[in-house]
Amino acid sequence: MHVTRLDIRHLRRFSETSLAPGPGLNLITGENGAGKTSVLEALHLMAYGRSFRGRVRDGLVQTGATALEIFVEWVEEGRQRLRTGTGGVADAAHAYARSRKAGLRHNGQEWTGRLDGAAVSHLGDLCAALAVVSFDPGSHALISGGGEPRRRFLDWGLFHVEPEFLPLWRRYSRALRQRNALLKSKARDSQLDAWDAELSDAGETMTRQRQQYLDAVQPHYARLAGSLAPTLGAGELRYLPGWRRDDLPLQDALLVARERDLLVGHTSVGPHRADWSLGFSAVPGREALSRGQAKLVALAVLLAQAEHHAAEQGEWPVVALDDLASELDRNHQQRVLKHLLACGAQVFVTGTEPPAGLEAVGASVHKFHVEHAAVFPVV
Numbered sequence: 001m002h003v004t005r006l007d008i009r010h011l012r013r014f015s016e017t018s019l020a021p022g023p024g025l026n027l028i029t030g031e032n033g034a035g036k037t038s039v040l041e042a043l044h045l046m047a048y049g050r051s052f053r054g055r056v057r058d059g060l061v062q063t064g065a066t067a068l069e070i071f072v073e074w075v076e077e078g079r080q081r082l083r084t085g086t087g088g089v090a091d092a093a094h095a096y097a098r099s100r101k102a103g104l105r106h107n108g109q110e111w112t113g114r115l116d117g118a119a120v121s122h123l124g125d126l127c128a129a130l131a132v133v134s135f136d137p138g139s140h141a142l143i144s145g146g147g148e149p150r151r152r153f154l155d156w157g158l159f160h161v162e163p164e165f166l167p168l169w170r171r172y173s174r175a176l177r178q179r180n181a182l183l184k185s186k187a188r189d190s191q192l193d194a195w196d197a198e199l200s201d202a203g204e205t206m207t208r209q210r211q212q213y214l215d216a217v218q219p220h221y222a223r224l225a226g227s228l229a230p231t232l233g234a235g236e237l238r239y240l241p242g243w244r245r246d247d248l249p250l251q252d253a254l255l256v257a258r259e260r261d262l263l264v265g266h267t268s269v270g271p272h273r274a275d276w277s278l279g280f281s282a283v284p285g286r287e288a289l290s291r292g293q294a295k296l297v298a299l300a301v302l303l304a305q306a307e308h309h310a311a312e313q314g315e316w317p318v319v320a321l322d323d324l325a326s327e328l329d330r331n332h333q334q335r336v337l338k339h340l341l342a343c344g345a346q347v348f349v350t351g352t353e354p355p356a357g358l359e360a361v362g363a364s365v366h367k368f369h370v371e372h373a374a375v376f377p378v379v
Contacts, residue, residue, distance in 0.1 A: 030370030057108030233282030333357025
């Protein structure tokens with residue numbers, strides 16, 4: 001997968017700008033505050049529905065503009081899994097190549113989108129089309145922050161490799177909203193029983209898929225963590241389902257928690273409270289990691305996700321590395337860039353100047369410079 005065109009309008013400093021990235025490595029330089037990160041934000045926004053620096057309403061729309069607009073064209077080359085029967089497993093795959101395009105307009109509150117020329121009614125459908133894995137100065141929160149970004153990590157991965165997951169996620173989210181509304185209104189047990197059954201049915205399946213996904217990412221993570229952060233020892237990802245699953249099925253757990261949930265007015269157990277943790281053989285846990293170690297572990301986790309995506313889909317996602325030189329030393333820069341380019345990934349790197357590790361990579365580079373709220377190719 002590689003982006004061939006990116007148009008940006010009214011995003012932060014940009015009134016209107018465009019660039020035509022090449023395959024392989026794309027280097028975007030510029031002074032601090034020029035807007036380098038905003039280029040990667042535009043890609044991330046199309047792939048996730050939000051910036052890695054916050055929500056759209058939190059300053060993404062250019063001052064004085066009514067809405068931001070993003071347009072992306074890209075080429076996909078991968079494998080499509082073939083399934084037999086309802087719920088059948090993949091028993092074959094065929095290679096494909098196609099050009100795609102997507103557009104998003106967002107005013108901070110409402111959005112409209114188009115995918116391959118057709119209107120999109122669900123933001124998730126738009127975000128599931130373009131696969132982008134981003135590493136930025138805030139990525140350490142994936143390791144050291146709360147559970148929400150780790151749940152998003154799981155769900156984003158599943159959106160792209162399991163076609164059944166998105167409707168399942170919507171089904172669970174709808175049941176959760178209904179149950180929470182009933183809890184706030186102090187509904188009768190008979191009403192809650194029906195939504196407990198629906199929430200449990202969708203939630204148990206979601207939990208199995210998340211567990212299987214994390215198990216599949218684990219070997220990629222273990223190898224990458226061993227390369228990027230060998231002093232931490234062997235690494236392990238452990239899924240935490242959001243209730244004591246070993247003791248109770250979800251429907252029973254919901255019943256046990258019902259009185260408490262009626263008091264607080266929301267559902268306290270289930271996959272929406274899920275998380276995952278990291279274990280290391282040489283340190284007690286993620287709480288013992290330094291900020292630098294947390295960054296390396298976060299990078300290993302994100303690259304593991306990208307590798308798993310490539311293994312399942314037959315193509316790498318786009319990889320965006322913001323301010324690489326300030327996040328990684330020269331040695332780690334070289335390792336990461338060599339690994340990604342050897343795999344054929346399209347990579348975007350930003351910095352005030354070319355990162356030191358780029359010298360030893362030995363790859364051709366597509367160069368761009370951000371200045372005066374516009375992106376210019378560097379010949």
